[in-house]
Every structure is written in C-alpha cells, then in structure tokens.
Amino acid sequence: MPNKDTEALPDLQFEREQLLEEQVIASFDGAPDDRTRYLLQSLVHHLHGFVREVRLTSREWDTAIMFLTEVGHITTDWRQEFILLSDVLGISMQTIGVNSPSSASTTEATVFGPFFVSDAPLIELGGDIGEGGKGEPCWVSGSVRGPDGTPVRNARIEVWEADDDGMYDVQRDGGQTYGRAHLFSDDAGEYRFWGLTPTPYPIPHDGPVGRLLEMVDRSPYRASHLHFMVTAEDYRPLVTHIFVDGDPYLATDSVFGVKESLVKTFVHHPAGTPTPDGREIPTSWSEVRFDIVLASLA
Template sequence: MPGTTQANQPHPSISPEQAAVEQQLVDTVVASFDKTEDPRLKQLMQALTRHLHNFVREVRLTEDEWTAGIEFLTASGHITDDKRQEFILLSDVLGLSMQTIAINNPAYTGAAAATEATVFGPFFVADAPEIPLGGDIAGGAAGRPCWVEGTVTDTEGRPVPGARIEVWEADEDGFYDVQYTDQRVAGRAHLFADENGKYSFWGLTPTPYPIPHDGPVGKMLESVGRSPVRASHLHFMVTADGLRTLVTHIFVEGDPQIEIGDSVFGVKDSLIKDFTEQPAGTPTPDGRDLGGQAWARTRFDVILAPARN
C-alpha cells in the first residue's frame, strides 16, 4: 500500500544509521519484558511494544502529534465514569471491539450455525429487572411498541429451557435510561425461556441514534468525516449452562443507516431482521390493548454454541 512500510522494515526516507538507532530501542524495550513470569503477559507486552514502535516509525510521528494523542487519551479518561465508558466507544469506532469479538467467537456449526455475536456496547447494566414471558421491557420509555419472539436452541436443534435472556435498547429519542439523570430504569429487562426454549416480550421498535459524540471520540469522528450514528438495533445477551454466552443484537431490515454504515461496524447480515409494521387496531399476539396504536413485530431465533473448554 502506498505510504506504508512493512513491520520491522526501515522507513524509505531515513538512513540505515537512523533505522539502526530506532530498531535498537525497540529491541531494548522488548527485552525489558523478558523476565515476565506470566508467559501470556510477556507475549502481550512484547507484541504491544513492537506494534506501537512500528506505528510510530511508519508514520514518523511528530512530538506535537504524540502530545495530541496523550491529550486525547487523558480527555477520554476524564469523561469516563460509571455510566459512560469513552474507551469502549473508542474501541468500537476503531473496529477493535468487533475484531476481538470475531477472534473470540469463531463460527460454530452443528446441525445449524450458531448465532453470530456483535459488540456489547457501553450501556449494559447488570441486575436489570425480571419480566415474565410476554412482559414489557419498555418501562415507560417512549417509542412504538414491538412484539419480539423466538426460541433458544443449541446447534443440534435442542431447546434450551431456562436460558436467561437480557435485552436492552434506546428509546425513540436515541437515549438509554442511564443517559438520563432521573435514575429511571427503562428499555431493559431480563427473562427466561420456557420449557420449550420459547420466549417473547414487548419492547420498542428500534430507531437509529448516535453514540455519545460530545467527547473526544465524537470530535475524532467529526475531524475525519465519519458519522456517529448507529443502525437501529436491539441488544441481547443469552446465557445457559454448558453453552457459549452470546452477546449480540438484531438490526432492522430496510434501515437506511445499514447502507450508510454503522458507526461501530456491528452489523452482520444474519442479524438483520424483518420488523413488520402492524397497523393501528391489528390484534396483538397476547391480546394486549394498545389503545389504537400502531406496533411492530419481529422474530429472533437464538442458536447457542457449546461452551469452549
């Protein structure tokens, strides 16, 4: 690729003497981790050192650029708190989160392929309230009601009774409950699959929204001409004994943002689902009275891979 060099190769614009000085420093820093007792920690630190130094050498990083980078990371730390994780956002928009997920969730196929994983996101909250099958996760959040149903099975097609299903989503204004200051709990809950692995609940029809972009990550996206908007989605985390935990979400077929681009690269074709609009007055699956409001419905059948040893 023009303008790049291969790892460990001197930059074409510098002399062999300068390249030797730079490589000696790399070798010295890498060797400083030689006595690390934990072999995995040693591997991580030495590889990180090599890649960081190679990046600096490849782009010929200036001192002003290094300072700007340190200031960016410092600002990311300052804006991070118990409700906002700027470093997760940074990982997400660089595609690092999705790459880590791809490495740690290899494709698995039995009688059927396991459901694909995608980014966890920064807005999961543990201990969300439990709802019964057919319950409502909205908790008063604004948006068009949506009936979600499906099954949880393993890759051999066997139902997974009692699978725990965590779900969370933004309201129609694009905000999660934790982004408000009134301590509300809305748009999130957990429920358990029945004895046949079936589940159902009421949620909100997902809409596109921007990731938090009032901080360093947002400024970075603006400076490079990238949109902070995420494609419409609904988060899931499904857990069951003996099976791989699945963190994923489903996307709305026909959402223009899918074509424009999801800001965290989370969209996978297998996770795009039909959210069928139901006109006002259409009977609901459970007989719920929506007061003449239009609603939507979708189906998401979850297939869990075996747990890794």
C-alpha cells in the same frame, strides 16, 4: 501527509530505532506469566512499528496523549468513552470476531456497547421492557436452541435498548429504568416480550470520540438495534443485536456492528390490529422473531 520512505533512512538511524525497540521488548523478558509477557512484547513491537512507519512527530504524539487524557476525563460510571473509542476503531468488533469463531450454524456475536446494566429487572415471559420509554410497542419472540436444534430451557436472556429519542435509561436523570430487563426461556426454549421498535441514534458524540468522527467526516449514528445477551449452562455466552431491515445506517453503522444474519424484518401493524397475546394497543405496533442458536462449550 503520507509517511516518509523508511527505506531511505540512514543506516545509523534505522539501527538506533531497531535497537530501542529490541531493548524495550527485552525489558519484559522476566515477566513470570507467559501470556502477559507475550502480550506486552507484541504490543511494543506493533506500537514501535507504527511510530517508525508513519514517522510520528512529537506534536502528533502530544496530541494523541491529550486526546486519551480527555477520553479518561469524560468517562463516568455510565459513560465509557474508552469503549466508544474501541467501538469506532473497530477494535471491539475485531476482538469479538477473534473470540467468537464463525459458524454457519450458530448466531453471530456483535458489540457489547457501553450501556449494559447488570441488575436489570426480571420480567415474566410476555412482559414489557418498554414501560416508561418513548416509542412504538414491539412484540419480540423467538427460541433459544443448541447447534443440533435442542431447545435450551431456562436460558437467561438480557435485553436492552434505547427509546425513540435515542436515549438509554441510564442517560437520563431520575433513575427510572426502562428499555431493559432479563427473562428466561421456557421448557421449549421459547421466549417472548414487549419492547420498543428500534430506531437509529447517535453514539454520544459531544466528547473526544465525537470530535474524532467529525474530523474524519464519519457519522456517529448506529443502525436501529435491540441488544441481547444470552447465557445458559453448557453453552458459550452470546452477546449480539438484531437490526431493522431497511434501516438507512446499516452500511455505515458507527461501530461496525451490523452483520447480515442479524438484520431482521420488523412487521408493522396499524392501531387496532389484534396482538399475539391479546393486549390492547391504541397505537401502531410491530413484531419480530429472532431465533437464537448458541454454540456448545465442548
């Protein structure tokens, strides 16, 4: 139901609501840190503005509190429901956009996601991150360069992805690691590894965030993607994905992570086709190139 016309409120009601907002904002005046004070006062201003604009009912607010409580209860060491909520509301992508100024010369950033693991194993160039995961092998190669084209040597490249079932290793029992690793670019800024051809999968939707999507008839599916996090001295850290051209969920990615510049062509090869590194693969396989351009810190 649309909100009631706030302009039709009696003057006394409007003044009381305005006064409460001002009192709450003023309560943070003594915060010793300027940034903290600014963040809290701006938050109060926008939250009160929302409540007043939509004329939020007590029942609706109680429902929201219970929803957030459920989000907290389902969150674990490996499942961060609050990140999922941030993702499906587009807040994660908006925050990334604010902190990653657009540049035509550098690789665009996108969402971090809830399944990163900081202690992923090290692999050599040309190694395999997909061992133990279900899916079609995929040869991934590319370069890491600065905005002026300078090769970035020894850049740390973290990669992680789901398997053909749409599951990350941390979602499975047994503690097996697959679909994730880190490696370093060579002296020419080049990198290469074997992974799995990305496939679409739903974000975890058996909890409150999933019910929210169902209630508003939104799909929980993410477009097929492979995660990257790249760090190097003198350059801004980059968190990004690449997406599969032709994927049916590119336009409806549940976390708004797709950017046109990150959609790449995955070339598929039949079984028996020679691979770039001479590896013998008894099944079909794919390959993709992703050249990364980092933004300078200066």
